[in-house]
Amino acid sequence: MSFLDPASVAGKVPPIDLTTDLLIIGAGPAGMSAALTAAGRGVRVTLVDENPIPLKTMGEDVPLHFGGRMAPTLANQNAVLVRVVEANPQLLQAMDAGVDVRLGTAVWGLFPQHPTAAWLGGPVAGLADIESVYLMRFKQVIVATGRQDMGLAFAGWQRPGVMGVSAAYRLASTYNALDAKVAVLVGSDTEALQAANALAETGVRIEAIIEQSAQITGSPRLLASLTSRGTRVFTGHVIQEARGDHTGVTSTRIVEIDATGRHLSERTQTLTCDTLLLGIGAVPTIELVEAGGCAISFQAERGGHVPRIDASQRTSLPCVYVAGDCAGIWPSKTLSETIATQEGRIAANAALSALGVPSQKEAPVTPDTPTRDLSADRLAWVRASVISSSADPLVCQCEEVTASEVLSLKAPRYLGWTSKTSCRHQHELPPNPDAVKRLTRAGMGPCQGRRCREQIAALIALDSKLTLADIPPATYRPPVRPLTLEQMARLPESAALAPHWDSWFGMPTQWIPFWRVQPDYTAATRNSNEPAGGE
Amino acid sequence: MNIAQQSAAVIVIGAGVTGLSAAWWLARDGVDVLVIDAGPIGWAASGRNGGGCSHHHSPLFKEEQRLWPLMDELLGYPTEFQPNRIRIALTESQMRLFRRALDNAAQQGFRTDILDPQQVRDLVPLAGENVYGGYFHHFGGHANPHRTVQAYAWALQDHGGRIMQHTIVEGFNTQGNRVAGVITNRGLFSGDHVVIAAGPATSTLAAQLGITVPLMTARAEMIVTEPLPLMPTGGVDGNGLYGRQTLRGNLAYGGGPHEWVLTPNTSPVRPHSTVLQASIARRLSELLPKAAHARVIRSWAGFIENTPDGRPVIDRPAGFENLTVATLSSVGFGLSPAAGRAIRDLVVTGACTFADLSIFKLDRFAALEADWQLRQGWLPAALGA
Numbered sequence: 001m002s003f004l005d006p007a008s009v010a011g012k013v014p015p016i017d018l019t020t021d022l023l024i025i026g027a028g029p030a031g032m033s034a035a036l037t038a039a040g041r042g043v044r045v046t047l048v049d050e051n052p053i054p055l056k057t058m059g060e061d062v063p064l065h066f067g068g069r070m071a072p073t074l075a076n077q078n079a080v081l082v083r084v085v086e087a088n089p090q091l092l093q094a095m096d097a098g099v100d101v102r103l104g105t106a107v108w109g110l111f112p113q114h115p116t117a118a119w120l121g122g123p124v125a126g127l128a129d130i131e132s133v134y135l136m137r138f139k140q141v142i143v144a145t146g147r148q149d150m151g152l153a154f155a156g157w158q159r160p161g162v163m164g165v166s167a168a169y170r171l172a173s174t175y176n177a178l179d180a181k182v183a184v185l186v187g188s189d190t191e192a193l194q195a196a197n198a199l200a201e202t203g204v205r206i207e208a209i210i211e212q213s214a215q216i217t218g219s220p221r222l223l224a225s226l227t228s229r230g231t232r233v234f235t236g237h238v239i240q241e242a243r244g245d246h247t248g249v250t251s252t253r254i255v256e257i258d259a260t261g262r263h264l265s266e267r268t269q270t271l272t273c274d275t276l277l278l279g280i281g282a283v284p285t286i287e288l289v290e291a292g293g294c295a296i297s298f299q300a301e302r303g304g305h306v307p308r309i310d311a312s313q314r315t316s317l318p319c320v321y322v323a324g325d326c327a328g329i330w331p332s333k334t335l336s337e338t339i340a341t342q343e344g345r346i347a348a349n350a351a352l353s354a355l356g357v358p359s360q361k362e363a364p365v366t367p368d369t370p371t372r373d374l375s376a377d378r379l380a381w382v383r384a385s386v387i388s389s390s391a392d393p394l395v396c397q398c399e400e401v402t403a404s405e406v407l408s409l410k411a412p413r414y415l416g417w418t419s420k421t422s423c424r425h426q427h428e429l430p431p432n433p434d435a436v437k438r439l440t441r442a443g444m445g446p447c448q449g450r451r452c453r454e455q456i457a458a459l460i461a462l463d464s465k466l467t468l469a470d471i472p473p474a475t476y477r478p479p480v481r482p483l484t485l486e487q488m489a490r491l492p493e494s495a496a497l498a499p500h501w502d503s504w505f506g507m508p509t510q511w512i513p514f515w516r517v518q519p520d521y522t523a524a525t526r527n528s529n530e531p532a533g534g535e
Numbered sequence: 536m537n538i539a540q541q542s543a544a545v546i547v548i549g550a551g552v553t554g555l556s557a558a559w560w561l562a563r564d565g566v567d568v569l570v571i572d573a574g575p576i577g578w579a580a581s582g583r584n585g586g587g588c589s590h591h592h593s594p595l596f597k598e599e600q601r602l603w604p605l606m607d608e609l610l611g612y613p614t615e616f617q618p619n620r621i622r623i624a625l626t627e628s629q630m631r632l633f634r635r636a637l638d639n640a641a642q643q644g645f646r647t648d649i650l651d652p653q654q655v656r657d658l659v660p661l662a663g664e665n666v667y668g669g670y671f672h673h674f675g676g677h678a679n680p681h682r683t684v685q686a687y688a689w690a691l692q693d694h695g696g697r698i699m700q701h702t703i704v705e706g707f708n709t710q711g712n713r714v715a716g717v718i719t720n721r722g723l724f725s726g727d728h729v730v731i732a733a734g735p736a737t738s739t740l741a742a743q744l745g746i747t748v749p750l751m752t753a754r755a756e757m758i759v760t761e762p763l764p765l766m767p768t769g770g771v772d773g774n775g776l777y778g779r780q781t782l783r784g785n786l787a788y789g790g791g792p793h794e795w796v797l798t799p800n801t802s803p804v805r806p807h808s809t810v811l812q813a814s815i816a817r818r819l820s821e822l823l824p825k826a827a828h829a830r831v832i833r834s835w836a837g838f839i840e841n842t843p844d845g846r847p848v849i850d851r852p853a854g855f856e857n858l859t860v861a862t863l864s865s866v867g868f869g870l871s872p873a874a875g876r877a878i879r880d881l882v883v884t885g886a887c888t889f890a891d892l893s894i895f896k897l898d899r900f901a902a903l904e905a906d907w908q909l910r911q912g913w914l915p916a917a918l919g920a
Contacts, residue, residue, distance in 0.1 A: 505865060510844065
């Protein structure tokens with residue numbers, strides 16, 4: 001074995017006791033289907049699901065935009081765990097079949113091997129539950145992390161009670177703990193209508209549907225089901241303001257818009273409600289796979305940016321598969337779980353095959369042909385709700401950045417910088433959301449961009465007269481769940497890591513003051529008794 | 536694109552801090568300068584580093600110290616520069632190691648106060664009972680890398696300079712001892728002088744001109760927490776970490792061992808962070824125990840190149856009369872105002888006018904062994920090392 005730079009990571013892999021063959025992330029229909037397909041086939045299968053999510057985490061709008069509408073019953077952790085298991089009877093089936101099921105466990109990072117990040121010697125996942133942070137080695141992983149809701153700014157959207165429609169559905173279905181009585185749905189695609197119908201079944205009154213387009217964009221059958229319960233429909237409208245008091249939203253003022261998205265300020269109405277459900281776009285939850293390095297592309301028929309996959313749900317990284325909503329969202333998949341379960345089965349069979357277990361093949365899943373222009377719809381929402389708003393609402397709530405500040409690349413407020421802040425030279429296209437993020441700080445707050453990422457992409461697209469397909473997604477970074485320093489600090493590390501920690505690159509010659517430098521350099525003469533610490 | 540756009544008095548290859556600063560210094564002198572880069576500006580280590588500006592070992596130190604307090608005004612855009620630096624030692628050996636900064640700076644006329652543990656805690660509210668001692672440097676400081684990179688880019692464009700991103704250099708045309716043209720995926724560019732300041736790619740590019748710039752690339756990692764209340768001095772580090780509290784309040788810190796890597800020569804590759812972030816978090820929670828409750832909200836990694844001795848190359852290599860090559864060898868951000876000015880001097884007058892840069896010359900490697908990477912153990916993990 002060659003001599004290895006002692007200041008490098010080589011040979012300092014942390015102790016990782018846990019190992020599995022197939023890791024499945026997410027116990028929704030796709031993940032459950034994958035787990036049950038792979039169970040009993042002679043490989044170790046681990047299924048992790050972050051539900052029950054700690055109440056504190058939910059309060060930070062992680063992983064979904066819960067909008068503070070969690071019922072007080074969620075404070076009882078044991079009762080919540082029982083509820084989560086009861087809501088998903090297949091979990092017990094999987095446990096009985098020998099699957100290592102870990103609930104209340106979030107995956108904060110996927111670390112597959114890359115040519116330039118190879119020191120761990122194999123793929124590793126970073127996991128965390130309420131007690132600990134730990135690592136697990138795996139051979140294959142199926143990511144089935146579902147969907148989240150596109151955020152949309154308007155005056156007052158930071159109030160409790162403004163929440164994602166999927167978040168509301170999660171609270172109602174998995175937890176039976178949605179604290180909402182009268183809701184207004186913003187958006188009308190099939191995903192939004194489906195969730196609203198499910199909420200109506202649980203007793204939430206869906207007071208109205210607000211749609212910027214001239215017509216409802218989703219399933220007529222689902223619309224009829226809502227209107228038959230008394231839901232009013234306002235097409236060609238957006239939210240002008242969410243009004244409220246210390247409890248959150250108490251009413252909303254809606255405004256009619258013209259064909260260009262401008263507000264007809266005399267055409268407003270006030271609706272009484274305690275909740276505004278953001279349903280303008282169901283977004284595949286790709287954070288883990290994007291941060292892990294899977295190739296992502298914009299695929300309108302799959303609901304936006306999703307991993308590029310082959311017929312077996314395999315991403316650009318050979319050991320990573322996706323299934324369910326994080327592989328793509330389209331109406332027929334939303335309406336029937338059979339497609340997500342089929343994807344889970346296909347991915348599990350492909351992963352089994354990669355693990356050397358003979359497995360079945362079935363026909364690949366094909367998305368619906370889109371009937372709407374997803375980019376145009378989402379851009380129209382952002383134009384009418386955010387750009388047309390005279391209130392210039394905060395798009396990024398964490399860092400307090402408005403749409404006009406995003407578009408003018410204004411230095412953040414804390415700098416108090418006034419001169420020439422709007423000076424902006426034309427760079428080449430496409431504009432990069434990560435560059436916008438770095439300059440304005442929009443998307444860099446504790447919610448990790450969950451509420452503003454898609455809006456910022458839309459703002460950039462509108463400003464550049466491009467489509468969402470032209471704007472690369474802002475990158476995701478581990479940890480994709482916020483972890484405290486002390487939580488992370490408890491992760492064991494190799495004893496070999498500490499001795500050279502202080503040394504930057506461990507090169508004494510790098511730090512010798514210039515007046516003592518020897519003129520010529522060879523590797524043979526590099527050894528020195530000088531300390532090698534950094535600047 | 537027409538012929539006029541395809542030429543410039545000076546072509547700078549590399550839109551990192553070094554190349555951008557050099558181009559800005561040239562542009563403000565009225566030189567027609569064009570910067571080209573394979574990716575977006577500042578996308579590699581230039582935009583993702585600790586932001587430190589305290590390089591007391593370098594012949595560029597005095598100029599670094601003179602320029603940083605002026606940079607916001609000179610550039611016309613905010614860099615978030617903040618003066619001074621506190622370095623905390625948690626052990627006696629750290630205290631001894633960090634003393635070198637005091638000695639080096641004192642030699643050059645800069646002041647450092649030695650702090651006892653209580654003085655550290657008084658100055659650094661997030662520090663804890665585990666402090667062994669510290670230093671308060673009345674020099675140096677820190678700036679925001681993203682914002683500084685962009686400030687250079689905007690400022691050089693204000694002076695008429697140009698930047699072309701996503702432009703990959705594929706080779707060079709030469710005529711005798713002149714670099715006559717830069718061949719890219721977007722056509723041929725001609726210039727009176729060419730500067731190669733392309734970070735890890737510098738070696739490959741120079742090799743196409745027959746010039747050996749020995750370099751190896753490593754991947755290093757950093758983390759950032761949610762914002763915390765501002766400490767009186769943001770430039771606090773130590774315990775083997777480099778970094779700062781940003782003016783927004785986030786703690787942004789890096790450090791620890793690096794991974795040697797082989798990067799593709801031309802098109803940018805994304806650097807991935809790994810579980811090393813937890814080890815950085817561990818040391819940050821030791822350095823600033825009262826911040827242990829703060830949540831880590833991002834990590835990132837960057838590729839940085841190093842010469843065999845870790846010192847910069849800023850030189851006009853023999854064999855060409857219109858070529859300048861520069862790499863700051865993994866310590867480029869803080870030195871960038873001074874390094875850019877030095878490169879401007881080399882391009883315009885052939886020599887640095889304000890410092891002796893003879894230790895940055897390439898010919899110090901004339902006797903370097905062919906297998907120096909092997910001898911130094913700089914081997915990529917991906918090769919099974």
